[in-house]
Amino acid sequence: MSWRCSGNFGAEPQNLGIRCPATSTFPKLHIIDLSLNHFSGSLPAKTIQKWKSMESSNDSQLHYEDSNKVWVGRTMNDAYSFTIYYKRMVMVYDNLQKFYNLIAIDLSSNKFNGEIPDVMGDLTRLVLLNLSNNLLRGSIPSSLRKLSNLEASDLSLNHLSGRIPLQLVELTFMSYFNVSFNNLSGPIPQSKQFGTFESSFFEGNQGLCGNQLFKKCKDIAGLPFAPHSASGDDEDSGFLSAFDWKIVLIGYGGGLLVGMATGSTFDHETIAWFKRVCW
Incomplete structure (x- = not known):
């Protein structure tokens, strides 16, 4: 699902005229892209x-298919590409063979605005997960430690504050973790992959x-850290910030072209593409 850069305004995305049953659990929803809009309010x-x-x-719901397979009776053409946006460079990998x-x-x-929900x-x-350039x-939340x-x-x-949860070092697959330009304080975790992250993060x-x-962290237990002062609570977050990765969903040939961008530490050779089938 993508409303990327659609110029929408509103308190919540569900006000866009989408009609879903109240009991819907969205069994086929895998990618949500609402970036570059004017949505406001708390994350519901x-x-x-x-x-x-x-x-x-349930991994049994996942299976791999050739990228050129066309599903009869569906309005989706299985043409996919992998796009990396990194430091103003764009690299595109077309005709990926696997999902x-x-x-x-x-x-x-x-x-x-508001808090990141537990x-x-x-x-x-x-x-x-990209929640950057908002007013959060x-x-x-330490609950993010469950995102294995x-x-x-x-x-x-x-405008996030407090400390970086130490439990996040257990996310061993995470190769990109950017919390720059917030109001965070305290020690940055040092173990496992956190020791390899760039200072710019x-x-x-x-x-x-x-x-x-x-x-150097001095007397971590007793020293109060001065938070970084925000330039303004209501200041526009803007559209063009220095992201190292971006998910892109673009309509393509009556179907769906899926692109994804990550930082340079993301090994694109390990990326394939998927389709989940719900019967």
């Missing part, structure tokens, strides 16, 4: 709880310390 926890296909751990279990959410560059941690099949507040399939997460350019947080920022 009750709606997120309905995205059951992002929670399912991969890609579950992704991109709500970046809107005006969503229920986001229930979407255990989530691979990519509160702490990073997460490979890339961008929470940058918000954590910049713009005056209270953060750790090896990644070449800033």
